Amino acid sequence: MLKHHLIVFTVICLFFGTQSVFAAPYDRNQAVPVEKVEFGQVVSVRNITQKQLVEDRNTGWKTFGGALIGGVIGHQFGGGSGQDVATVLGALLGARVGNTYGDSSYYQELKLVEMMIALDTGEQVMVIQDLDPGMIFNVNDEVRVVYLQGFVRVDRQM
Secondary structure: OHHHHHHHHHHHHHHHOOOOOOOOOOOOOOOOOEEEEEEEEEEEEEEEEEEEEEOOOOHHHHHHHHHHHHHHHHOOOOOOHHHHHHHHHHHHHHHHHHHHHOOOOEEEEEEEEEEEEEEOOOOEEEEEEEOOOOOOOOOOOEEEEEEEOOEEEEEEOO
16 A cells, blocks of 8 residues: 555656756856957847746645645545545645745746957957846947856956
8 A cells, every 4th residue: 555655656657747947157256267258349239038937846845735735635535545536636736836836936037248259369259148238239349358268258358
């Protein structure tokens, strides 16, 4: 009997609780190795906005909690194999309710700056990065392009 409940519990957790969590490339005030630095001049600047879905990272736990509560409630009904069926159905229904109503995802509007940069090497690169109100770029500004592992960042030459 316990083995049956354990299998149902495992299937519910695997089905509803899988989520991938993405980490930022690096944290603020964290030293990261620089691959190369190039210098250039801003050719064009454009402020843009982009909407990004911010997903609730606790959905798996809410689904699990719903399944647990639903299983406990379903276990109160019936007897014998009917009670087992009621427990499974209660757990499935609880997981569904927890997954549907426990989702608190929302859209966040990101403010970005798109820059075309003419490098001193003669090449042109386009970079899109977060808008930093403390570092506003204008056409003809002298900048440096810092290449990190898989990422790039632009700031003013100093």
